[in-house]
Amino acid sequence: MxxxxxxxxxxxxxxxxxxxxxxxxxxxxxxxxxxxxxxxxxxxxxxxxxxxxxxxxxxxxxxxxxxxxxxxxxxxxxxxxxxxxxxxxxxxxxxxxxxxxxxxxxxxxxxxxxxxxxxxxxxxxxxxxxxxxxxxxxxxxxxxxxxxxxxxxxxxISLNFALLQSNIKYTDPGTGLVYTNLLDQMLDSVVFAMTKLGYPDVRLSIAETGWPNAGDFRGSWC
The missing domain is CATH 3.20.20.80 (Glycosidases)
Incomplete structure (x- = not known):
């Protein structure tokens, strides 16, 4: 295209x-x-x-x-x-x-x-x-x-919730699952979506993660 x-x-x-x-x-x-x-x-x-x-x-x-x-x-x-x-x-x-x-x-x-x-x-x-x-x-x-x-x-979204440093608990209204950080939510969303598409057994690996310290400036990450 x-x-x-x-x-x-x-x-x-x-x-x-x-x-x-x-x-x-x-x-x-x-x-x-x-x-x-x-x-x-x-x-x-x-x-x-x-x-x-x-x-x-x-x-x-x-x-x-x-x-x-x-x-x-x-x-x-x-x-x-x-x-x-x-x-x-x-x-x-x-x-x-x-x-x-x-x-x-x-x-x-x-x-x-x-x-x-x-x-x-x-x-x-x-x-x-x-x-x-x-x-x-x-x-x-x-x-x-x-x-x-x-x-x-x-x-x-709470910065601490995104950085795995929060005491906040979020209960998903549809599944009842309790999350304490954004990373787990995001991973579960991918797994759930792939399962719905018929690919329940694909293993996931996190290649890169972090929080930007200066946005896109010089591509720096912390």
Missing amino acids: CGVALLFFSLLVLSDAITTRKIGVNYGRLGNNLPSAYQSIEILRSMRAGSVKLYDANPEILRLLARTNIHVSIMVTNDEIISIAANQTTANKWVEDNVLRYYPDTMIRTILVGNEVLSSSSDAAKQIWNHLVPAMRRIKISLRAQDIRNIKNPIN
Whole structure:
């Protein structure tokens, strides 16, 4: 599929204990010689994709995704975060323009706020850092005001929970399994998804893990 900016991602949703045999696709549009939005959506449909992640809230793509039964993740772009964090009216307008205009015909299920904000050490990114959570909260308030409750606005995961240093216990509502760290959750999600696909006995090895100390800067990890 030369020139098509479509990357696969896992569709396991731990919080709802939902799995699907359908693939998910990251739909990026930075590049040249890319297919049109119409062609791209047709490719998704031909692949029987179950979910697609957009890196913005492109009107043409959202219209084309209407009545396709594809679950859609849209994104508040980095340059919109500060203004949304500062003003609830701005957040309400964003939800009106980018969600209500297409929902529910387009099955918007997740709103992501920013892209790789914390992994960049640039001055522009650093200016956004302190506005990230307030922007997420304002978007959530806007959704609740419209009584929209089946669209998720992902929340932060405890750093200690990710680093195996937490006393927090999370009970999965679907399986009843109790987790004390994010690594076990992620491994179980892979095992569970592979089992559902008919590959229950594939051994897994962790080749690399860690926590970034400076994002992508010089590729350094701790």
